[in-house]
Amino acid sequence: EREHVVDHNLFKCRTSSRNISEPSHGQLGGEGKICPRRHSRSGPSGLVSPNCLESTESGHVFVDCQERRLSFIPTANTWSNKPKHLLLARNRIKVLPDGAFLGYENLDSLDLQQNQISLVEDGAFQGLTKLTTLLLQHNRLQTLSEEALIPMPNLGYLRLYDNPWNCLCPMDSLVRTLQVPSNRNLGNHARCAKPIWLKNMKLKHIDPELLCKEPDPANNQQSDETGYTGVLEPSSIQSKPDATTVCFTYHYPQIRMDCSNRGLTEVPSGIPDNVVHIDLSHNSISHLKARDFHAAKSLRTLNLSNNNMEHLDKGSLTGLLHLQELDLSNNNLTFVQHGVLEDLYFLLHLKLEGNLWVCDYSIQYMVYWLSLHPGVSPSGLVCYSPLEYAGDSVEEYVKAYNRECPKQQSRPDQDQTDPELWNTLMEAQAELEEEELEPSALRVPQKYQIIRLS
Ligand SMILES: *[C@@H]1O[C@H](CO)[C@@H](O)[C@H](O)[C@H]1NC(C)=O
Ligand SMILES: *[C@@H]1O[C@H](CO)[C@@H](O)[C@H](O)[C@H]1NC(C)=O
Secondary structure (H helix, E strand, O other), X not given: OHHHHHHHHHHHHHHHHHHOOOOOXXXXXXXXXXXXXXXXXXXXXXXXXXXXXXEEEOOEEEEEOOOOOOOOOOOHHHOOOOOOEEEOOOOOOOEEOOOOOOOOOOOOEXXXXXXXXXXXXXXXXXXXXXXXXXXXXXXXXXXXXXXXXXXXXXXXEEEOOOOOEEOOHHHHHHHHHHOOOOOOOEOOOOEEEEOHHHOOOEOOOOOHHHOOOOOOHHHHHHOOOOOOOOOOOOHHHOOOOEHHHHOEEEOOOOOEEEOOOOOOOOOOEOOOOOOOEEEOOOOOOXXXXXXXXXXXXXXXXXXXXXXXXXXXXXXXXXOOOOOOEEEOOOOOOOOOOXXXXXXXXXXXXXXXXXXXXXXXXXXXXXXXXXXXXXXXXXXXXXXXXXXXXXXXXXXXXXXXHHHHHHHHHOOOOOOOOOHHHHHHHHHHHHHHHHHHHOOHHHHOOOOOOOXXXX
C-alpha cells in the first residue's frame, strides 16, 4: 500500500517539474526526498547532477548511471553532450511517466533493466525516434500498451523478460505487435505470470485471442486435463536453460553476462555471439560439452571457477579464438584431455588452482601446450595426487619424468638435463598424439611460402 502511494507522488513531482521546465533536483533522493522542489535551495544552477559517468567511445556519447540509487530519469540537460547510450540499470526507478525522455532525441540505446518499474505511461518514450534498443528486463511490469512503443519507429531490439506479465486484454495490441514476423527481436523470452491458465506462455507464441477471453468455466470443468494443454508450453520441453533469461546482461562498457550463482548444472544455451565476458562461477556445472560456447565468438573472459567441473570434452572450448582469460579454479579437474585448449591462441591468463590435478602421464598435454604458448601465465598447476607428488609443481613433475626416461633408454652417462632433449621429446610426443587424432587428409605436409612484409 505504502509503496503505491510513494509511486504516485514520484510521478506527480516529476510531471510538475517537467511542465515548468525546472531542472532536475534531488534525483538522488532516497525514499524521503521525493519532490524536487524541496531541494530548490541547491544554488542558481539548480542542478544536482547524479554522479554518472559521461564518456565518448568511437564518437558515441555514453552516460553511465548504473547503480546510482536513482529513482528518477535525470533530465537531458544534465549532460554536457546529448547521449547516444543511456545506462540506467540497477537503480530504483518505479515509474516512467509521460515525457520522461524528452530532450533525449539522440538516444540509440536505453538500458532500464533491474529497476522496479511497474508503470510505463503511454507517452513515456515520446521523442525517442532514433532508439533502436530498449532494455526493460528484470522489472515489475504487469502490463504495457502498444501505444508506448509507437514513438519509437526504429526499435529493433526490445527486452521484456523477467517481468510479471499479466496476459489479459490490455496486452492484446502489444502481443500482436511482438508477433509480427519482422519484429523478431522484440519481446523474446518474455512470459506471462498471470492469469493462471496462461502462466509461463511466451508473449511471442500466445494466441492473442486468448487474452480477452475469460476461460469458460463449463469448458474448463469438462476438460480439466486437456482444456488448455493445447496452448501451454510444457516446461519440460525446455531442457536447457537459456542464457538470456537466466543471466543478467550488461551492455557497457562491453557486453558482459553474469550467470554466477544460478544453480546451473550445465552451460546455458543461446549465449549471444557478441558477449565479451561471461561469469559462470559458483554453479554446479560438472562437465563442459562440445559446442557449449560455439556461438560465443567474441568471448574474452570465461569464468568457470567454483563449479564441480570434472571433465572438459574435446571441442568444448573450440571457437574461442579471442579468449584472454580462463578461470577454471576450484573445480574437480584431474587432467585436461588432448586438444581441448587448441583454439585458445590468445589466452593470457589461465587459473587452475583448487583442482585435483593428477600427476601421471595424462597431465602432460597441459604442460606441453603451455610450453608452446609462452604468452600464457598459468597459476595453480600443482599436483594433488598421487601422494608422492602432492604439492609439487606439475611442470617440475613433467620435467623430472622426462629426465628419467631417456637415462634408462640410451644415454646412461648423461645426467644433466638437456633442454634441447626435453624439447625434442615433447615434439616427438606431440607428433605421436597428433597422428592419433588428425584425419589423414590434414596430415599432408603443408607447403609454406615466405613473404617479406617489410
Ligand atoms: C571468477 O569468479 C570468482 C568468483 O566469483 C572471482 O573470485 C574471480 O576473480 C573471477 N575470475 C576472474 C578471472 O575474473
Ligand atoms: C569434488 O571434490 C571434492 C573434494 O575435493 C569432493 O568433496 C566433491 O564431492 C567432489 N565433487 C564431485 C561432484 O565429485
